[in-house]
Amino acid sequence: MRIGDRDFRSIWAEPDGASVGIIDQTKLPHELKVVTLASVQEAATAISDMWVRGAPLIGATAAYGMAFALRVDASDAGLDRAYDMLHATRPTAINLRWALDAVRRRVRPLPVPERADAAWAFAAEICDEDVETNRRIGLNGLALIEAAAKGKPAGEPVNILTHCNAGWLATVDWGTATSPIYQAFEKGVPVHVFVDETRPRNQGASLTAWELANHGVPHTLIVDNAGGHLMQHRMVDLCIVGSDRTTALGDVCNKIGTYLKALAARDNGIPFYAALPASTIDWTVRSGVDEIPIEQRNGEEVSHVIGINDDGVVERVRIAPAGTPVSNYAFDVTPARLVTGLITERGVCTASEAGLAALFPEYARKSA
Ligand code: MRU
Numbered sequence: 001m002r003i004g005d006r007d008f009r010s011i012w013a014e015p016d017g018a019s020v021g022i023i024d025q026t027k028l029p030h031e032l033k034v035v036t037l038a039s040v041q042e043a044a045t046a047i048s049d050m051w052v053r054g055a056p057l058i059g060a061t062a063a064y065g066m067a068f069a070l071r072v073d074a075s076d077a078g079l080d081r082a083y084d085m086l087h088a089t090r091p092t093a094i095n096l097r098w099a100l101d102a103v104r105r106r107v108r109p110l111p112v113p114e115r116a117d118a119a120w121a122f123a124a125e126i127c128d129e130d131v132e133t134n135r136r137i138g139l140n141g142l143a144l145i146e147a148a149a150k151g152k153p154a155g156e157p158v159n160i161l162t163h164c165n166a167g168w169l170a171t172v173d174w175g176t177a178t179s180p181i182y183q184a185f186e187k188g189v190p191v192h193v194f195v196d197e198t199r200p201r202n203q204g205a206s207l208t209a210w211e212l213a214n215h216g217v218p219h220t221l222i223v224d225n226a227g228g229h230l231m232q233h234r235m236v237d238l239c240i241v242g243s244d245r246t247t248a249l250g251d252v253c254n255k256i257g258t259y260l261k262a263l264a265a266r267d268n269g270i271p272f273y274a275a276l277p278a279s280t281i282d283w284t285v286r287s288g289v290d291e292i293p294i295e296q297r298n299g300e301e302v303s304h305v306i307g308i309n310d311d312g313v314v315e316r317v318r319i320a321p322a323g324t325p326v327s328n329y330a331f332d333v334t335p336a337r338l339v340t341g342l343i344t345e346r347g348v349c350t351a352s353e354a355g356l357a358a359l360f361p362e363y364a365r366k367s368a
Contacts, residue, residue, distance in 0.1 A: 001168040001175075001182065003032065003214050009131070009173050010057050011064070013124055018071070020064050024051040025169055029210035030308045037061070040069035040082050047089040047096070050201070054170020055244045055280055056130050059099030062086045063123035066103040070116035079104060079115070091293045092253060092331045093244040094282045099126060127172045133277045134174035136345040141180025141240065141275055142187065144341075144348065148237045148271075149189050157190035157218065159237045161227055164198045164255035165207035166242025166275065176275040177240045178211065180343065185217050193219040194230060198255060200301040200328060224257050228264035239265050240343070243276040248364070250336035250351030251288030252276075256329055262338040274334070274351070275343040281356065283363050288333035299326030 001008065012021050019038040026049070027033040035051060037043050043065030046052050052061045069082030083100050090096060106122050107115040148158045164170075166177035174182060184191045193212055198204035205221055212219040222230070230236050239261055245253040252258070252274040265272040285291045303320040320326070339351035349355030357364035 001173060001211065001215055008168075009127070010054075010169050011052065011060050011127060011172060013064075013120075017120070020061075022046060022052050022061065023169070025053060025207060026051055028169075029206050030314050037064065038068060040065045040072075040085060043068060044085055044089050047086070053203070054165060054167075055093035055095040055242070056134070056171040056176070056277060057169070058090060058093050059095035059279060060123070060127050060130060060172050062089075062096050063099045063103050063119070063126045066100065066107075067116060067119035067123050070107065070119050074107075074112045074115040076108070079108065090295060092295045093280075095244075095277075095279045098279045102126065130172040130277070130279075131174065133279075133345040134168075134171050134176060134179045137176055137275050137277065137343055138174055138179030138183040140345070140348055141273070141343040142183040142189075144238065144271070144273065144343070145180055145184040145189055145191065149184075152237070155190060157192035158184070159192050159194060159235055161194040161196070161230065161236045161239045161261065162208065163196040163204065163239075163241045163258050163261055165203035165211070166254075167208050167211045169207050169211060170242060175211075176242045176277065176280075176343075178208070179275065180240060181212075181217060182215065185215070191217065193217060194227070194236060195219050195221050196224050196227060196257065196261070197221060198257065199224055200305075202305070203255070227261050228267075231264050231268040231270050236265075236270055238271045238273065240273045240275055243274045243280050244331055245285070245288070245292050246274065246276055246281050246342065246351075247285045247288045247292070247336075248281070248283050248356060249286050249288075249353050250339060250342065250356060251292075252334045252336070252339055252342075252351065253288050253292045253294075253331050254334065256332050259332040259334045259338075262334040266338050271340040272334075272338060273341050273343050273348075274339055277345055278360055278363065281360070281363065289335070292331075292333060294332070295330040297328045297330050299328050302326045302328050
């Protein structure tokens with residue numbers, strides 16, 4: 001997608017064939033800082049410190065991390081060590097395990113000297129596939145936005161509420177939740193996005209608002225607590241969020257606060273969709289609430305905020321009394337019953353075992 005007049009992806013192979021470029025997302029929106037990763041340690045740090053974040057992008061970065069590791073040690077033991085190191089970086093987004101499994105499955109049968117190059121080429125494939133997958137998610141979600149547009153007075157935008165950043169920065173390109181929005185915008189369907197700020201790390205304010213502004217999509221930033229009020233006043237036509245892990249029964253795990261938006265949407269009869277690729281579905285898990293590990297992060301993400309002052313200096317300030325006890329759950333689970341539908345690369349289905357099985361029979365069979 002666009003930054004100014006340039007097309008960007010969130011991760012790209014550098015021409016040296018040995019490193020990848022990423023955008024350090026902790027610096028956005030105040031600075032566009034490009035960082036080069038060239039080792040498995042750097043890839044692991046980039047994921048755990050959230051220079052890269054968002055389920056599909058975590059997976060893509062981990063795939064390149066495996067390739068870096070294999071350049072140093074391509075033995076079976078080296079492969080497993082890299083897998084474990086990268087797998088430990090973040091616990092909730094299942095795309096991480098999906099990508100690591102895929103790379104290991106691909107290279108393990110190969111002779112040791114061929115593994116590193118094969119992993120590198122496969123990581124590039126994963127990235128390209130992610131772009132195409134998200135483009136398809138966008139086309140499938142576009143139909144929902146167009147249907148909503150038909151029910152509105154001519155020229156009035158479809159108001160879409162989104163949470164966190166499930167945009168192109170969270171994937172390799174297009175995004176998941178934002179892809180239908182970008183598709184609608186490109187097609188000339190009037191859209192307007194309510195962007196939840198998404199405390200504590202403010203991915204909505206710092207990333208989604210920045211993305212949409214760069215692409216010219218009309219949007220309004222709101223505090224996390226505003227969504228229910230807007231829905232009561234019919235200011236939201238539909239909600240579209242992403243997912244970090246969706247269960248075989250259709251429970252949607254996503255950034256903390258998603259569940260509350262789904263409750264408000266249900267109370268107000270507003271459609272609530274999650275957009276996600278097959279790589280986000282964990283076919284081994286049925287109950288999201290009981291089985292998905294929820295990441296708990298440093299309490300300072302809650303007690304402190306980062307922003308830019310009027311002199312253009314980026315500062316980190318404390319907003320709670322020193323020593324305040326803090327808890328920082330990073331994700332929650334929205335039960336399938338609150339989700340109107342899942343927007344995937346193969347189509348839109350109900351958030352249910354039957355709905356997912358109809359779209360993905362080959363995976364569903366394996367998990368049954
Ligand atoms: O903690 P983050 O920033 O990695 O969380 C990201 C989200 O919750 C996104 O909504 C999710 O990964 C969907 S990805 C397109």
